[in-house]
Amino acid sequence: EAAVTQSPRNKVTVTGGNVTLSCRQTNSHNYMYWYRQDTGHGLRLIHYSYGAGNLQIGDVPDGYKATRTTQEDFFLLLELASPSQTSLYFCASSDGQHTEVFFGKGTRLTVV
Amino acid sequence: GDSVIQMQGQVTLSENDFLFINCTYSTTGYPTLFWYVQYSGEGPQLLLQVTTANNKGSSRGFEATYDKGTTSFHLQKTSVQEIDSAVYYCAMRGDSGYNKLTFGKGTVLLVSP
Numbered sequence: 566e567a568a569v570t571q572s573p574r575n576k577v578t579v580t581g582g583n584v585t586l587s588c589r590q591t592n593s594h595n596y597m598y599w600y601r602q603d604t605g606h607g608l609r610l611i612h613y614s615y616g617a618g619n620l621q622i623g624d625v626p627d628g629y630k631a632t633r634t635t636q637e638d639f640f641l642l643l644e645l646a647s648p649s650q651t652s653l654y655f656c657a658s659s660d661g662q663h664t665e666v667f668f669g670k671g672t673r674l675t676v677v
Numbered sequence: 678g679d680s681v682i683q684m685q686g687q688v689t690l691s692e693n694d695f696l697f698i699n700c701t702y703s704t705t706g707y708p709t710l711f712w713y714v715q716y717s718g719e720g721p722q723l724l725l726q727v728t729t730a731n732n733k734g735s736s737r738g739f740e741a742t743y744d745k746g747t748t749s750f751h752l753q754k755t756s757v758q759e760i761d762s763a764v765y766y767c768a769m770r771g772d773s774g775y776n777k778l779t780f781g782k783g784t785v786l787l788v789s790p
Contacts, residue, residue, distance in 0.1 A: 607780040607782040610777060613777065623777075657720075659776045662776045668720030
């Protein structure tokens with residue numbers, strides 16, 4: 566079973582604050598993704614990557630940066646957090662273009 | 678771009694009732710369709726994959742069907758149990774590459790004993 570580990574699991578920050586969400590997968594998967602989950606919107610893709618140093622823009626990228634430092638590690642950065650970014654964030658990974666996508670347990674971010 | 682519409686926000690059933698959830702999709706290519714399930718406190722996990730080639734999939738008592746004519750796909754279970762209470766998402770992988778998934782808004786299933 567593929568393992569995707571997110572940290573922290575919960576985070577509270579103030580408006581204008583700087584936040585980094587971390588994700589690590591230990592299955593040498595090529596593809597990694599960041600989604601946000603909101604009631605009434607389902608899961609929406611923020612950024613994704615197909616390898617270290619690669620970054621692709623998803624469907625809702627505004628206000629977010631991401632960086633893939635290694636095959637295992639993918640980070641989501643909020644440099645000026647806003648209350649609209651209060652959400653449940655999921656990291657996911659997959660091995661290739663037609664393989665199962667595995668999700669982490671999520672990070673709940675609250676911006677006050 | 679790709680889109681998936683899932684209209685049922687919440688479904689409330691009793692044990693042994695019949696479950697039916699449907700989604701419609703829009704894409705320019707040849708999609709692969711999925712159902713994901715999310716239990717409380719967990720991330721989404723794959724429940725079923727439905728390839729357009731064979732039009733049907735089944736797992737854990739759930740069955741998924743696909744209708745190319747109406748670009749819709751459905752999840753059903755003959756007799757739900759309380760442990761099936763969860764959020765169910767339909768999703769689609771289009772032809773754009775990178776194994777990206779587009780999700781519907783999710784259906785909260787509540788099953789009472």
